[in-house]
Every structure is written in C-alpha cells, then in structure tokens.
Amino acid sequence: MNINNFDWRLVRSFLAALDQGSLLGAARALGATQPTMGRHIAELEAQLGVVLFERTGRGLLPTPTALQLAQAARAMDSAANQLARQVSGAEAGASGTVRITASQPVACYLLPPILARMRLALPEVQVELVASNAVSNLLRREADIAVRMTQPDQATLVVKRIAKITLSTYAHRDYLRRRGTPRQPLDLLQHDLVGADRDETIQRGMTAFGVPVTRESFVFRSDDLIAYWEAVRAGLGIGFVSDYMAATDKEVVAILPLIKVPPLPVWLTVHREIRTSRRIRAVYDFLAQALPRAL
Numbered sequence: 001m002n003i004n005n006f007d008w009r010l011v012r013s014f015l016a017a018l019d020q021g022s023l024l025g026a027a028r029a030l031g032a033t034q035p036t037m038g039r040h041i042a043e044l045e046a047q048l049g050v051v052l053f054e055r056t057g058r059g060l061l062p063t064p065t066a067l068q069l070a071q072a073a074r075a076m077d078s079a080a081n082q083l084a085r086q087v088s089g090a091e092a093g094a095s096g097t098v099r100i101t102a103s104q105p106v107a108c109y110l111l112p113p114i115l116a117r118m119r120l121a122l123p124e125v126q127v128e129l130v131a132s133n134a135v136s137n138l139l140r141r142e143a144d145i146a147v148r149m150t151q152p153d154q155a156t157l158v159v160k161r162i163a164k165i166t167l168s169t170y171a172h173r174d175y176l177r178r179r180g181t182p183r184q185p186l187d188l189l190q191h192d193l194v195g196a197d198r199d200e201t202i203q204r205g206m207t208a209f210g211v212p213v214t215r216e217s218f219v220f221r222s223d224d225l226i227a228y229w230e231a232v233r234a235g236l237g238i239g240f241v242s243d244y245m246a247a248t249d250k251e252v253v254a255i256l257p258l259i260k261v262p263p264l265p266v267w268l269t270v271h272r273e274i275r276t277s278r279r280i281r282a283v284y285d286f287l288a289q290a291l292p293r294a295l
Contacts, residue, residue, distance in 0.1 A: 007043065007047075008076070009040070010040045010041075010043055010044040010047070011044075011073050011076055011077055012030060012077060013026060013030065013032075013036075013037050013040035013041060013044070014040070014041065014044055014052065014066075014069075014073055015070070015073055015074060015077055016029045016030050016037070017037060017041055017053065017060055018060075018062055018066060018070055021059045021060055022059035022060055023037040023038050023041070023059075023060065025059075028247070030293070031113065031114070031290070031293050031294035032293055041053060048069075050063075050065045051063050051065065052065060052066040052069070053066060095124035095125060095279060096124075096125065096126070096279045097125075097126045097127070097128060097279075098125055098126070098127055098128070098144050098145065098279055098280055098283045099127075099128040099129075099130065099142075099143045099144045099145070100127060100128070100129050100130070100143060100144065100145045100146070100147070100283070100287075101129075101130040101131075101132055101142070101143035101145070101146045101147070102129070102130075102131065102132075102146070102147040102148075103131070103132070103147070103148070103149065103225065104131050104132070104224070104225050104226050105225045105226065105229065105242065105245055106147055107129055107130075107131035108131060108226060109244065109245050109248055110244055110245075110291070110294060110295075111129065111147070113294070114287070114290045114291065114294055115127055115129070117290065118283070118286050118287075118290070121286060122279075122282055122283065122286065124279075125279055125282065125283060127283075130142070130143055144270065144271060144277075144280050144283075145268070145269070145270045145280065145283060145284055145287065146267075146268075146269040146270075147266065147267075147268060147269075147287070147291070148266075148267045148269060149165065149264045149265065149266065149267070150267070151265070151267050152267070152269050157269050157270065157271060157272070158269070158270045158271070158272055159267055159268075159269050160267065160268045160269075160288065161265050161266070161267055161268075162266055162267070162268045162287075162288050162291055162292055163265075163266040163291055163292040163295045164263040164264060164265050164266060164295070165242050165243075165244065165263060165264040165265075165266060165295060166242065166243045166261075166263045166295075167240055167241065167242050167243065167261040167262075167263065167264070168240070168241065168243055168246070168254045168257075168259075168261060169238060169239075169240055169254065169255050169256040169259050169261070170232055170238070170239060170240070170241045170246050170252050170253065170254055170255065171232065171235075171237070171238045171239075171252070171253065171255055172232065172233060172234070172235040172251055172252050172253075173251050173252075173253060174235040174251070175192070175235040175236075175237065175238070176253070176255070178235075179191060179192070181255055182238070182255060182256055183256075184256070184258065185209060185210055185211050185256060185258060185259055186210065186211060188206070188211050188213075188238065188256075189211065189212075189213070189217070191237065191238050192219045192220075192236065192237030192238065193213070193217055193218045193219060193237050193238055193239070194218060194219070194220045194221075194228060194231050194232055194236055194237045194238065194239035195213075195215075195217075195218030195220070195221050195239070196218075196221060196222065196223050196228070197221040197222055197223045198223055199223050202218075202240055203215065203217075203218075205240075205261070209259060209260075218237075219236065219237055220236045220237060228241075229241060229245055232252060233249055233251075233252055238255070240261055242264075244294065244295055266291060266295070268284065268287060268288055268291070270284050
C-alpha cells in the first residue's frame with residue numbers, strides 16, 4: 001500500500017461499521033449514506049489487500065484481520081480528533097457564544113447530532129439555537145449564522161449554497177396496512193392526505209404533477225412543520241417529508257417513487273463579521289462541512 005495515497009477518511013467508516021455492525025448503522029452514526037459506507041469499506045479492503053468484513057443477512061461480521069487492525073485504527077482516529085480540536089478550537093482562539101437560526105425541522109432533527117460533534121471539535125464555543133421558520137435579520141444581529149432554504153438578498157451578508165434537501169412521499173406502515181399502498185399518483189385521490197394550512201405549495205405541486213386536489217382533499221392541515229411530520233408519523237395520512245426527517249423513524253416509509261419533488265437548496269448565511277470573528281468562522285466552517293454530509 002502506498003501510504004501517500006491512503007485516504008484517512010476510510011478509517012472512520014471502518015470503525016463506524018465495526019461498532020455499529022452494519023452499513024446502515026455506520027451511515028447513521030456518521031451522517032452519511034449506506035452506499036458511501038459500502039464504498040469506503042470496499043476501498044479500504046482494496047488498499048490494504050485484506051477482507052475486513054463478511055457480509056451476512058444480519059449485517060457485517062468482522063474478520064480476525066479487522067479485529068487486529070481495530071486498535072491501531074482507534075488510535076489513529078483519536079489522534080485525528082485531537083488534532084482537529086487543537087486546530088479549530090484552542091489554537092484558533094475560537095471561544096464564546098455563536099447564535100444560530102434555522103427552521104424548526106432543521107433545528108430539531110438535523111442540527112442536534114451535528115452540534116454534538118461540534119462540541120467535541122470546538123469545546124470553548126457555546127451555541128444559542130433559534131428554531132424559527134421566519135427569516136431572521138442577521139444585519140440586526142438576531143443571529144450570527146442562519147441555515148435557510150431561501151437565499152437572502154442583503155448585499156452585506158456572506159451567502160453560500162452548501163447542500164440540498166430532498167423530499168419524498170411518505171406514510172406510516174400502520175396507515176398503509178389500513179388503507180393499502182398507492183401505486184400511481186392518481187391513487188392519492190382515494191387516500192387521506194396531510195397538507196399545509198395557509199401555504200399552498202403542496203396543493204399547487206400536486207396539481208402540477210397531475211393530481212387535482214383542493215384544500216378539502218387534505219384531512220389534516222398545518223403550517224407547523226413539526227406538527228406536519230408528527231401527523232404523518234401518527235398515521236393520519238400521506239404527506240411530503242424531507243428524507244432526513246423520515247430517516248429518523250423506520251416505521252415511516254417512502255411510496256410513489258414516480259413523484260419527483262423538487263429539492264430545496266440549503267443556504268448558509270453569515271454576517272461579514274466572519275472575517276474578524278474566530279468563533280463565528282470556526283462554527284461556519286464546521287457547519288459548511290457537516291451539513292452536506294448529514295444530508
């Protein structure tokens with residue numbers, strides 16, 4: 001193996017697969033995808049010239065070689081984490097409070113595990129998280145950093161498109177057992193639908209892909225995105241949910257792959273003070289790398 005070409009990221013995937021016992025568990029632990037984990041394990045095996053896991057119906061079974069390498073891999077991972085903390089934390093002088101604003105689903109489901117990892121990397125930084133669907137005004141210092149699905153237009157803000165949120169049609173298994181699974185979009189007209197109250201985006205979108213619905217077609221309506229998600233989880237009906245939220249409940253399953261919901265762009269926005277504030281810069285850089293991986 002050529003050490004100069006070795007991809008150190010593969011070590012994290014290897015350890016996650018070893019600890020979780022499956023590619024799916026490893027993907028959830030690292031905020032990645034199952035195919036990515038599988039590709040990382042295959043690349044590591046190819047670079048080392050050994051077999052690390054036996055694939056079984058119940059998951060991954062580590063080979064004796066994998067168990068022998070685990071101790072060295074953990075030491076390598078620990079050293080890498082220590083280096084990251086020193087570079088982005090103490091040595092960079094990143095300390096103090098950073099106020100982040102994000103929509104309710106992002107703040108409640110996407111950010112917490114990311115912030116838990118950031119706590120290890122930036123131990124001197126405290127976070128204030130504002131869960132709000134309103135576009136906070138960074139110029140008035142209502143927040144230092146904003147995670148938004150719409151692009152701010154203030155010229156004095158630093159705006160970066162970092163990822164996209166994908167959405168699909170979902171329903172709880174209990175609902176599908178009661179009502180059956182729709183096979184084509186028009187079948188939705190015979191089902192209970194979960195929709196928005198004043199926001200007509202879902203209604204317009206369904207009409208656009210050939211399912212003419214009215215406000216009364218939705219048996220449950222709410223503009224609160226958390227209430228909307230919980231309604232789908234409770235089996236009230238079929239709804240359109242971001243894939244990262246649906247991944248938190250294995251009893252909620254995707255249906256109707258023929259329906260292609262346009263993804264939502266994710267914008268990371270910060271005041272220009274990022275150029276002079278080490279703590280804001282450190283948090284901004286961490287989120288810019290962590291959010292795309294989590295999505």
